[in-house]
Each structure stands twice: as C-alpha cells, then as structure tokens.
Amino acid sequence: MKKLLCAAASLGAIAYLSSMALADDHSLGTDNETVTFSDLTLADGTPDDGTCAKRYGTGYKTADHPDTSSKEAQKTTSEGHDIIISSTGGTIGDGILSIENEYEIIFPNDEHKETIDVKMFATGLIGSGTASGVFSDGTCRGKVTIQSAQQ
Amino acid sequence: MKTALCTAVSLTALALTSISVDAMSLRLGHGDKSTTFSDLSLVNGSPDNGICARRYADDFTVKKHPNSLAEQRSFTTYEGHEIKMPHVSGSLETGLYSVENEYIITFPDTTQINPVRFQLMATGTIGETQSTGVCSDATYRGLIAMTLMKKTQLQ
8 A cells, every 4th residue: 555655645645645644754755656658649639749759758767856855846857857746636545546736847858948737647556556647738648657666 | 246337337428428517428428338347456455356356357338228317317227237426526637637436336136235336536538539547346446448439329
C-alpha cells in the first residue's frame, strides 16, 4: 500500500493522503517516480506537428528540487525539467485510487523557458506502484504512466 | 455473477445517456460497449480466491435494456441485475476526461442477496473509442477497459 501512496503523494496528492493517516511521512517527500508518455497527438486528436514529441517524446524521472524546502510541491528531473505541482486532487477507494493533478512545467529543451500548464487524470491499484491515465497541456495530449521509483 | 459486473459497467454507458452530468456515454460515445477486466485481486492486493474471477473474468458487452429508467439512474439487465447509480462525477480538460461513478448492484443470483457497491474510476481522451481505469466492489478490485463498438444501436 505504501508504494502507490508514495507515487500518488509525489504526484502531488500529499495533503490528501497525509490526512488519511495512511502515508508514511518519512517517505512522502523523498519518493520520486518515473513518468513516461505515449500516444502523443495535438489536443484535438490530430497528428502531432512536432511540438508534442519535443516536449513529451522522452519521459522523465523526478528528483527532489534542490532550491526549496517544500520538496513535495516542487520537483526537478534527471532530464532537467522544472516542475511545480500547482493543484492536486483525487479519490481513494477500496483498493483503487484516482489522481487529478495540475503541474506547471518548464521543459529542458525550451530556450524561452516558457511555463506550460499540464493537467493529468490517472487511476491505479493501491500497492501496485503504478498509475496510468491521460494528460493534456491544451496543445498536446496523450497517455501517461507513472511508476514509483521504489519499485 | 460475472455479468453483474458487466452490467455495472455497461451502466456506465447506459446510465449516462440521459443525464446531463458526466457520463461514460457522453464521453465515450453512444452504442454497445465491450468491457474487459484484468489484474483481478482482493482489494488489499492479495491473490484472488476464485470468486473474483467468477465475477469478472469474462469479457462482456453492455447493451441497452428496454426496462431501464435512465432518468432515475435505475437499470435492469438481461441477466436480471438491478442496478442503481447513486453517484456520478468527472472532469473535463482540453482533449481529456475522467469519470468516477458509483453503482449499487443487486445480483440475480439468489445466494447473494445483499447489494454490492461498485466503484469505477476511468480516464480517456475525447474522440477515441476506449476508456481505461480501475474498479472495485470493496471485496475485489482490478483494471477495466471499455471499448465502444462501432455501428451498434444508439443508446
């Protein structure tokens, strides 16, 4: 149970999970995950013009942000992303969970350092360490899979 | 028993046709829906004791039933299930949707009198014919995929 909770927590569902008294405080801020994207298209479903592959063609592995004490709200990645978890939500059911998060991401290959708002819906089995779903930034959309780094 | 589930999910489909809130038919489209389950286990992740597979192992296709009262979120299946849908919710973003529905299912099997509460959480991209997610009846859980079948009767 801890692993998926950790995954959800690092995704930004921290406040929610902590309040459930299910989460391990020690692991919440330090857990990170591997995020991969697939089925990339423009947001209306038409083929990618290159923008989406540039942003999401490679996934990333999150790491604690070096410049903040609020590790759970801000992340960096081994690929150089800068990520703020701007909004979180979700549901814990009987053995299942859903996550609705919003992120502000600066991609490492964007010379303008533009902040992109990314919305994600995902679901998972508690304890599996994996959640999968969909994401959109208003321009691009696709499938997303989050794997707990503890797996 | 397995059909019970199917019903539940199909209801996802059915139910949603006439209510204005977020519904699977609204998101996935109107028509028969093929539903499959995988990774079935007890809710705590322990291996299935066999009942789980009996309920959900087989694929099924959800179809509209003439006695269903969608406007009351009350559904009858061809297998005899009685299903109510006390809670529907979901979100919509650019090109995406999520659905979180809850069903109360009474199985036609007389050995199981008590209704079962069935939760469904699923996501998808708008315009595509498949939605995937997770489901749980508080005893068993698993992954679920619903696929809209083309050229079937509108529901």
